[in-house]
Amino acid sequence: MYEIRIHSRGGQGGVTAAKLLALAAFRDGKYATACPFYGAERRGAPVVSFVRIDDEPIKIYSQIHEPDLVIVLDTSIMDVVDVLQGLKSGGTVLLNSAHPLLGCNGTCRHVDLTGIALAENLVVAGSPILNTPVLGALAKMGVVTFPSAEKAIREMFADERNVKAAKAAYEELKA
Amino acid sequence: MLTIATGNKAVAAAVKAAKPGVVAAYPITPQTEIVEQIAEYVTDGDLESQYIPVESEHSAMAACIGASAGGVRTFTATSSHGLLYMHEMVHWAAGARLPIVMANVNRALGPGWNTWAEHSDAFSQRDTGWLQVFVGTVQEAYDATLMAFKIAEDERVLLPVMVNLDGFALSHIMQALETVDLGDFLPPYHLPHAIDTENPCVYGPMTGPADYFRFRWDIERSMRDARGVIAEVEREFAERFGRSYGPTEDYRCEDADVVVIAMGTLGKEAEVAVDRLRDEGIKAGSMRLRWFRPFPDLDLAGREVVVIDRDYSFGFGGVVAHSIRSKTGVVPYSVIAGLGGQEVTYNDIADFVRNRHPGTETWFGVSDHV
Numbered sequence: 008m009y010e011i012r013i014h015s016r017g018g019q020g021g022v023t024a025a026k027l028l029a030l031a032a033f034r035d036g037k038y039a040t041a042c043p044f045y046g047a048e049r050r051g052a053p054v055v056s057f058v059r060i061d062d063e064p065i066k067i068y069s070q071i072h073e074p075d076l077v078i079v080l081d082t083s084i085m086d087v088v089d090v091l092q093g094l095k096s097g098g099t100v101l102l103n104s105a106h107p108l109l110g111c112n113g114t115c116r117h118v119d120l121t122g123i124a125l126a127e128n129l130v131v132a133g134s135p136i137l138n139t140p141v142l143g144a145l146a147k148m149g150v151v152t153f154p155s156a157e158k159a160i161r162e163m164f165a166d167e168r169n170v171k172a173a174k175a176a177y178e179e180l181k182a
Numbered sequence: 183m184l185t186i187a188t189g190n191k192a193v194a195a196a197v198k199a200a201k202p203g204v205v206a207a208y209p210i211t212p213q214t215e216i217v218e219q220i221a222e223y224v225t226d227g228d229l230e231s232q233y234i235p236v237e238s239e240h241s242a243m244a245a246c247i248g249a250s251a252g253g254v255r256t257f258t259a260t261s262s263h264g265l266l267y268m269h270e271m272v273h274w275a276a277g278a279r280l281p282i283v284m285a286n287v288n289r290a291l292g293p294g295w296n297t298w299a300e301h302s303d304a305f306s307q308r309d310t311g312w313l314q315v316f317v318g319t320v321q322e323a324y325d326a327t328l329m330a331f332k333i334a335e336d337e338r339v340l341l342p343v344m345v346n347l348d349g350f351a352l353s354h355i356m357q358a359l360e361t362v363d364l365g366d367f368l369p370p371y372h373l374p375h376a377i378d379t380e381n382p383c384v385y386g387p388m389t390g391p392a393d394y395f396r397f398r399w400d401i402e403r404s405m406r407d408a409r410g411v412i413a414e415v416e417r418e419f420a421e422r423f424g425r426s427y428g429p430t431e432d433y434r435c436e437d438a439d440v441v442v443i444a445m446g447t448l449g450k451e452a453e454v455a456v457d458r459l460r461d462e463g464i465k466a467g468s469m470r471l472r473w474f475r476p477f478p479d480l481d482l483a484g485r486e487v488v489v490i491d492r493d494y495s496f497g498f499g500g501v502v503a504h505s506i507r508s509k510t511g512v513v514p515y516s517v518i519a520g521l522g523g524q525e526v527t528y529n530d531i532a533d534f535v536r537n538r539h540p541g542t543e544t545w546f547g548v549s550d551h552v
Contacts, residue, residue: 029356033186041186041356045212045297066454068351068447069527 008061009150010071014090015080015137018050023163024080024138025056031142031151031159032060040065053084060150074098076150080120080137082108101144103137107181118144118180126175127168136172139164143173147180187359189323189352193259193285193345194219196327198229199364200283203254203371206234206245210264211297212349213287217259239264243271243282250280251385253376255331258282261349262289262303269307275342276311276401278386279375281334282342284312285327288446288492289349290522298523299348301445301493304474305501311401313343313408314475318431318450320357323347325425326472332368332415338407340373348446350523362423405476412473429478431470434460438467440535441482443506444490445471448520448531452490455531466535471502480510487514488538490531494518499543515539519546 011028015021022043029041043056057071073093078101079085085108094100098113105119124135139160146153153173160169187195193216197205205224207217223229232249236242239260246256260268265286275282290300304314313333317323323345330343347353377385389397412429420426433453435441442452449470459466469480491500498504503516515538520526526546534544542551 026356030186033358038358039186039356042351043354045350045354065357066450067528068348068355068451069525072527 008059008065009076010074011058011060011076011078011150012071012074013056013058013078013080014084014088015054015056016050016084017052017054018134019080020136020138021054021056021080024078024141025058027138027142027159027163028058028145028151029060030162031146031155032058034155034158035152037062038064042068042070044070053088076101078141079103080141085109099148101141101148103141116144116148116180118176120144120176123172123175123179127172129166129168129172136169139169140172140176143176144180146173147177153177183361185359185361186356187320188215188354188356189320189347190215190287190354191219192320192324192359193327193347194223195359195361196324197257198223199361200255200257200328200331200368201229202231202257202283204232204234204246204249204256205258206236206242206249206256207258208236208239208242208260208264210239210261212289212353213259213261213264213285215353216285216287220257239268240271243268243275246282247271247275247278247280250275250282250373251278251375251377253371253373255335255371256282257284259285259287261287262291262297265303266291266306272307272310272312277397279340280342281331281340281373283327283330283334283345284342285345285347287349287353288346294522296522297349299351299446299492300521300523301346301491301501302521304344304346305493305495307344308475308501311341311405312475313339313341313405313473314346315343315473316346316445316471317352318446318470320352320355320359321425322427323352324359324361325419325423325427328362328364328368329415329419329427333408333412335369335371336411336415337374339404339411341401341404341408346446351447365422367418367422408476409478412476427472429471429473430480431472433468433470435467435469437465438485439465440486440488440538441467441469442488442490442531442535443469443471443502443514444531445474445492445502448490448492448526451526451528452531454528455535458528458532459535464535477505477509480506482506482510482512485512486538486540487512488517488534489514490517490519490526490534492520494521503543513541515541516543517546518543
């Protein structure tokens with residue numbers, strides 16, 4: 008089982024990112040669950056969502072305490088949340104950042120999702136949309152295939168700019 | 183069709199397939215997504231139904247009672263305080279023998295204000311005469327909702343059914359969902375005592391002690407008959423659609439020395455705990471209790487039992503633990519866990535089994551073996 012924890016702020020689309028990722032994995036023929044953790048959060052507060060991907064049906068409903076992959080959609084959270092907590096040894100971190108910001112005991116990747124969203128003018132209520140471009144980066148990392156990522160995005164969103172943004176993130180992902 | 187969906191969306195999809203003539207509901211977290219989705223189906227013309235956006239849950243159930251007695255299939259959904267608010271009408275629906283189906287997205291009761299999973303809301307309606315089923319997956323939320331209509335409307339039952347799913351833990355997670363083409367699985371709604379304007383009669387008049395007492399016995403007689411009807415419907419569902427269900431879902435129980443009994447999502451997570459315990463050489467099994475009313479006959483002879491209650495009857499004990507004890511004579515180890523959405527993992531459940539003390543009660547993380 009591959010376990011993913013997504014850190015974001017309320018309103019940034021972390022929950023939708025989890026759903027998109029689960030849907031893409033499902034389109035790859037895997038079992039997947041997306042479990043957003045709903046707290047008493049408001050717009051702007053740090054939030055987490057979880058995704059599990061496996062070849063077998065998934066029976067676990069509790070939170071992910073030892074993720075294989077941590078995704079940080081808003082790096083300003085790292086001032087208040089230990090995003091590396093419980094990360095498996097050899098695990099991976101993906102940051103929404105133009106620069107490497109973090110050392111970890113596994114692999115750290117980064118891509119400027121905010122810049123990509125702004126370049127595509129993917130902005131809703133003043134916030135750049137991060138949940139569709141991040142899927143492109145995850146496809147590059149092999150978490151899902153790109154065709155399934157594309158399919159998942161098109162199933163949930165009609166605007167083709169979402170697919171273009173995912174392609175851009177696929178190209179721009181840094182080691 | 184195969185897709186992925188939340189537990190709430192799965193319930194709404196089942197309601198769309200069952201085509202109720204009236205849906206009356208009031209939104210409440212974490213149930214809202216169900217009635218939002220149904221309202222959308224009605225607006226988009228995907229479901230031909232009268233959607234009544236009432237001003238309270240009491241009115242929601244009252245509207246369902248009127249519509250059901252008027253001769254149409256009805257559905258509503260609620261949670262927690264919404265269910266408590268409709269309590270008077272919940273009794274009435276069963277007493278009037280109306281096969282209403284209601285989804286209850288299990289949520290804790292305030293104060294403190296808490297929107298997360300707990301089974302106390304459903305158990306507060308335990309003695310109303312409603313059938314109660316608890317589901318553990320998104321697929322099961324869909325399947326159980328479909329079957330609920332058929333079971334409720336069977337003339338041997340004619341009692342309302344409450345389909346329970348854990349708030350957030352199931353209502354808001356996405357999993358695989360296969361929707362089905364119902365065909366003639368669900369016959370047209372027929373209520374033998376439906377209001378007939380050609381033949382006017384009085385509904386709900388003053389009823390003397392002797393007749394009232396017979397009506398109460400008739401509810402119980404139907405509850406007992408419901409066991410057989412449930413089994414028939416679940417068998418037919420399995421034959422038609424390939425997914426089988428029973429009063430419990432048993433996992434590695436055949437040779438188990440110790441059995442974990444839990445409901446809802448904790449009952450599924452318990453299967454992972456069982457695998458871990460088996461790896462350590464502990465012969466554990468899991469029995470996820472699906473039907474709570476009517477309460478099934480369980481064979482637990484010669485086994486130790488660990489019951490996880492996501493509920494509590496103050497001054498008495500865990501509702502499920504004591505139900506098991508009174509029905510089977512087995513004295514379980516009673517664990518109270520997951521109240522108000524408390525995080526309980528498969529590792530915790532495995533620990534409950536490792537540290538079991540039959541005859542005692544533990545409040546997970548708070549108080550051991552009291």
